[in-house]
Amino acid sequence: MRIPCHEEWKRIEHGFQTKWNFPGCIGALDGKHINIRAPDDTSDYYNYKGAHSTILLALVDDNYCFSYVNVGTNGRAYDGGVFQRSKLAQALENNTLNLPERSIIVADAAFPLKTYLMKPYPRTPTHKEQVFNYRLSRARGIVENAFGILVTRFRVLLNTIDMRPKNVDSIVLAACSLHNWLRKTSDMYITHRCVDFEDVQQRVVVPGAWRTQLRTAMGSLPPACHSNHASRKAEAIRNAYAQLFETTEARPYDINNLYF
Numbered sequence: 001m002r003i004p005c006h007e008e009w010k011r012i013e014h015g016f017q018t019k020w021n022f023p024g025c026i027g028a029l030d031g032k033h034i035n036i037r038a039p040d041d042t043s044d045y046y047n048y049k050g051a052h053s054t055i056l057l058a059l060v061d062d063n064y065c066f067s068y069v070n071v072g073t074n075g076r077a078y079d080g081g082v083f084q085r086s087k088l089a090q091a092l093e094n095n096t097l098n099l100p101e102r103s104i105i106v107a108d109a110a111f112p113l114k115t116y117l118m119k120p121y122p123r124t125p126t127h128k129e130q131v132f133n134y135r136l137s138r139a140r141g142i143v144e145n146a147f148g149i150l151v152t153r154f155r156v157l158l159n160t161i162d163m164r165p166k167n168v169d170s171i172v173l174a175a176c177s178l179h180n181w182l183r184k185t186s187d188m189y190i191t192h193r194c195v196d197f198e199d200v201q202q203r204v205v206v207p208g209a210w211r212t213q214l215r216t217a218m219g220s221l222p223p224a225c226h227s228n229h230a231s232r233k234a235e236a237i238r239n240a241y242a243q244l245f246e247t248t249e250a251r252p253y254d255i256n257n258l259y260f
Contacts, residue, residue: 001177004067006098013100015062020139022106023244026099027059027067028143029107029117031082033075035160036168045165047075054165056172057082059105060143064190065180071172072165083111092116104237106140113230118238132242145195148210150179153189 004012009026016025033053039045045052053075059068070086083089091097092105092114105117113119120136121129151157154175161168182189195208 001066001069001173001180003097004061006100009098009103010100012061012063012067013103016139019062020142022135022139024100024103025106025139026103027061027105028140029057029059029083029105029111030140030143030147031055031057031110032147034071034157034168034172036075036165037160037162039165044074044076051075051160054168054172055082056147056176057086057088058143058146058176059088060146062142063183064142064146064149064195065183066146066176069173069176072169074165083107106136108140113234113238115231115234115237117234118241121238121242128242128246131245132238135241135245141196145208145210146179148208149190149194150175152210152213153179153182 013024013026017023032055033047033049033051034056035051035053036045038052042052045054047053054071055073055075055077057070057073058066061067068088070082070088073082073085103116107117107119109120109122111117111119118136120133125133156171157175161171163171193206193209195210197206197208198204
């Protein structure tokens with residue numbers, strides 16, 4: 001799977017701004033467990049839910065397509081450590097992805113707060129922080145929906161896969177590639193009500209149809225249990241976003257005010 005070029009990153013960034021009202025975002029990140037039969041080295045793949053699994057880590061663009069996938073980490077691993085050991089994390093740390101200036105990724109509480117990776121405020125946030133959490137949740141929801149569509153379309157992922165981990169990894173990678181191709185070539189692959197959507201009049205989010213088909217497949221990563229010593233700059237960037245979201249409509253040019 002090819003990593004987007006600079007112009008493609010810019011298109012994705014524009015999509016997150018116009019569709020999800022989150023400026024500067026170039027992707028939503030999440031990880032999921034894919035259940036497998038117990039392999040020979042059972043303990044390594046035994047996860048926190050009492051099953052055996054391999055982990056799919058994915059970055060999803062504004063159009064429900066996978067920009068980056070990493071599959072094969074054993075299910076015993078947890079939280080943002082899966083991300084921190086990935087090639088994506090290395091590329092972000094070394095600034096080798098040719099990203100637009102001042103771009104970030106959105107993720108949930110399982111991931112570390114970084115200058116390039118925004119996560120929700122914890123515990124009991126203030127009103128300003130609640131607004132930020134809501135906006136982040138809207139943008140991050142696209143990766144949750146992408147996983148949901150992936151599993152309901154490629155139903156081998158719904159149940160425990162009775163194969164060796166290496167073969168499971170190949171199946172998952174193939175499914176992700178086919179998902180991207182179908183998303184780009186077929187208007188029927190993801191229809192309006194397949195994914196979560198906002199009822200503007202009722203001011204509620206209507207669950208996508210995939211949620212009625214999916215109950216237990218692809219469990220989420222557990223919440224972070226490691227110490228996350230976020231840098232002051234990462235905290236400052238998140239606070240700047242929170243301030244921006246509370247006071248403006250987050251127009252594209254407002255991103256220029258986010259960095260100090």
